[in-house]
Amino acid sequence: MKSKILGFVALTAALMSCQPKAETFPTKQEVLNKMVLTNQYFMDKWPDTGKSIITNKERPSNIWTRAVYYEGLMALYSIDPDQTFHDYALSWGENHNWGLRDGITTRNADNQCCGQTYIDLYNIEQDSVRIHDIKASIDSMMVTDKIDDWDWIDAIQMAMPVFAQLTKLTGDTAYSERAYDMYMDSKVTQGLWNAADSLWWRDADFLPPYTEPNGEDCYWSRGNGWVVAALVRVMDLLPNDPHRDEYETTLLQMLEALTHLQREDGFWNCSLHDPDHFGGKETTGTALFVYGMAWAVNNNLVDAATYKPIIQKAWNAMAKDAVHENGFLGYVQGTGKEPKDGQPVTYTSMPDFEDYGLGCYLLAGSEVYKMAE
Incomplete structure (x- = not known):
């Protein structure tokens, strides 16, 4: 009898060892390790913060793609105040003379995105040169009545936080107030928000009757992620803004819709309503959704018991499946405006710009870190 019992115990132990390890929420150190690893890869690759970016053409490195990276870097710095991070961001501003692509007369949100980090660095050390150009650019918009500049939803993330700052x-x-007017113009007047699905069309090109191959509307993952990030950043900066109810309601409606669209592997598809149209793991949209969900949990806006497993699954998937041993970030869709752009998206594929994907990942990590034990 004793031998049978021992045999049963051994069999049970063997079977349990074959079971997949249950996922757990990452610790603060685990989250930080991934953030530091991916960021170090990028800093090592780009030691010269003023160096132009060359893809199909040469562009200055204060464009939106790099600006989003620095948003993420400043988020990393906020939880891990390593002087190296600060100095890297500072040298970027200095190497560009704290300027904007196309100068202070630009109304283009992509050109104004760098101002988010310029203002963050001004808040650390009040040197007026750091905010001169970004403030002048926004002020030049304020003296006009034009509010329809944000005719693509990415713009909401690129510029709206600057107005809040x-x-x-x-x-x-x-x-x-001007930011609210411009946001509502995008949402209502231009009609880029679909209340029926609680998601945004990227721009007028995707309004009905445009459909995906399966007949559904085209909701681009990263585009919706940009709006999530913008709403989070604005509410975080201005918790008592008179339009807080609008921003919070829209964010929560989006997050609720997104909970039903997560892939089994933890990621979200490029095309949120057509998983077969360039379906597969994609890091940037996933990271931005995690950023929004984790921020909402940390600010007691959503039920933690509902959202924590979703966040855990997504963060663990990115950490395990997207982050290479050397810190390179995989499954990042290249630039574009819809699911088919920047393809193929794979573990090893190199996007045309690899900076903004890391920025999205660092933003997500900064809020997951706060959730972790």
């Missing part, structure tokens, strides 16, 4: 910095609510 200037309100917080100066106390002048005219900036945040």
